[in-house]
Amino acid sequence: MRLPGRLSAAIDVLTEVETRRRPVSEALKSWGQANRFAGAGDRAAIGNLVYDALRRRASHAALMGDDSPRSLVLAVAVRDWGENPKALSQSFAGDAHAPEPLTEAEIARLSAPAPEMPAHAAADVPEWLAQSLERAFGDSWVDEGRGFAGRPSLDLRVNTLKSSRERVLKSLARFNPQPTAVAPLGVTMPAGARDARTPNVTTDEGYLKGWFEVQDQGSQIVATLANARPGDQVLDLCAGAGGKTLALAAAMDNRGQIFAFDSDRARLAPIYDRLKRNGARNVQVRAPESGALDDLAGKMDRVVVDAPCTGTGTWRRRPDIKWKLTPELLAQRLADQSAVLNQATGFLKPGGHLVYITCSILPQENDDQVQALLATHTNLAVVPAVEAWQAAFGTTIPSGLATELGGVALTPHRTNTDGFYCIVLRRLA
Template identity: 70%
Template sequence: MRLPGRLAAAIEVLTDVETRHRPVSEALKAWGINNRFAGAGDRAAIGNLVYDALRRRTSHAAAMGSDSPRALVLAVAMRDWGETSESLNAAFAADTHAPAALSDDEAAGATADLSTASPIAQSDFPEWLAPSLERAFGADWIAEGRAMAGRPSLDLRVNALKATPEKVMKSLARFSPQPAAIAPFGITMPSGPRDARTPNVTTDEGYQKGWFEVQDQGSQIVAALAGAREGEQVLDLCAGAGGKTLALAATMGNKGQIFAHDSDRSRLAPIYDRLKRNGVRNAQVRSPNPGALDDLVGKLDRVVVDAPCTGTGTWRRRPDTKWKLTPELLAQRQSEQAALLVEAARYLKPGGTLVYITCSILPEENDDQIAAFLKANPGFETIDMAKAWRQALITDIPPGLVTSGGGICLTPRRTNTDGFYCHLLRKV
């Protein structure tokens, strides 16, 4: 497929997403099934067009004067991919599968100046979240939004139980991997422009042998900040598919004990194969049965709460969720988070550490939750995050990461990672 056909397909997929209200991944898969002539490169390019359109939906709509699927996709082609209205119209005229020729108004969108546009248009954030984001980032909130609207890198965590960064870098040399900037066992492959394809590293021999896992560098950083040590008794209360359980096991050198638990049995399902492939021997999976954790009350050195959240920190990877988030969903997540903090506290012994993590950038899910917990639980105190950073990552913490409430907040703009929050509390 040439560019005109790919643009037409992206418009079709984005229309499907908006009219049927289904996830982008589902719409792209359905299009691929119905159009089997399209190759892997075509599908990747169409996916890039759709995701780029959603990442910068408000700014592209402001430039084009419309938020229709056609306007958004054309904006990506001209404003992100470097095409001009002249080059597109010439290509469209020579391709029977092309969209209709650009109008004069659409052509003007290629060079529209957004410097005087509304802060919402410039930031590519949902309008109703502006007060929250301004509270989180102050005058930088628009710049944070722009960074959040970019493409993410592909990040890997080397499994120290089986390999070294050098070994994995050699195995993946064909993809030009680079050492991660912060995470000591991190490897990254920056995103490419236009129709660049993300490397399929899970087919690599090293992945099959458990040498590495796909994990955003931000997730690696907060897992390291959890501070798990050899010989400790640790509970991963919201283990899900086990990404942080695997990272904790490597940090602990397979010594001590990790109890991996999740309230959703289906989310836990992949963890068994992942533990085996990674060579993890110190993790015990506790399914969500009644009383499954009763024997751990008051006995643990560390409890990690990777809390369910709005996922605002992952908007680069799942931009469609940015526009689906509602105040009602945020309130639901806040309620779940507050209950999990109370639950987690039960399992700690005196002197134990509660590790609170979200993949959110909203203060309502982060500092506000910790402030409310501390007010209701005076037997806990905040641990110095700058000190914890130095101990875990063997470097000084970058400026601006510590929040007003004493946690840390990672973002694409600050750390070139997904958005993550981490706060450590000690049970006195």
């Protein structure tokens, strides 16, 4: 397929996403099944167009004067993919699979410099969240928002139970991987432009042997901040499919004990295969049954709470959720977090550490949530970000990452990672 046909397909997929509120991945898959002639390169290009349209939905719409799928996809072609509006329109003329040629008005809008627009549109974030983001990031909130409108890199965490960074870099040399800037065991492959395809590393022999996991560098950094040590007793209370659990097991060199729990059996299910592939042998999975964790009360050195959250930190990877988030959903997540945090405190031994993590950038889910916990648990104290970082990494925290309360906030703009929040609390008595 040539570009005009791909643009036309992207408009169709985006229409499906917007009118039927289908997840992007599902709509793309259906399109591929209904259009078997399209190759893997076509499908990747169409996916990129759709995701790019959603990443910069607000600023594309401001430029075009409307937010129809056609306008958004045309804006991607010109603003993100560098096409010339007139030449693009001409290329549509002789192509049976192309969208309608551009109107004069469309060409004019696409050729003009970006118009004045409200700050939330320039930041490409929903208007109702502008105040929260300004509270989180101060004057740089628009730049921070823009950071979330870019394409994410593909990051891997080297599994030191089975391999080394040098070995993984060598085995994936065909993808030109680079060491990550902050996470000590990370490997990264920057996103390409236009129709670039994301490397499929999960078919690589090294992956099948458990040498590495796909994990955003931000997720690796917060797992390191948990500072689990060989011999520790650790409860991973929201283990899900085990992304953090695996990193903790490697950091502990398979010594000590990790209890991996999740209230959702289906989310926990993939952990068993992943533990095997990674050679993680110090993990006991606790399925969600009544009393499943009773024996751990008051005994843990560390309790990691990788909390259910709005996922605002993952907007680069899942731009559709950026526009679907509602105040009601946020309120639900806040209630979930409060419940799980309160539960977590019961497992700490005196002197034990509670590590609270979210992949959100909203202060309501981060500092505010912890502030509320501290108000009712006077035996907990914040380990300031500077100290927690020094203890975990053995280096000084990079400037600008600490939050007001003493947590660490990562973002694409700051650390070239997904958005993550992590704070360490110590039980005093």
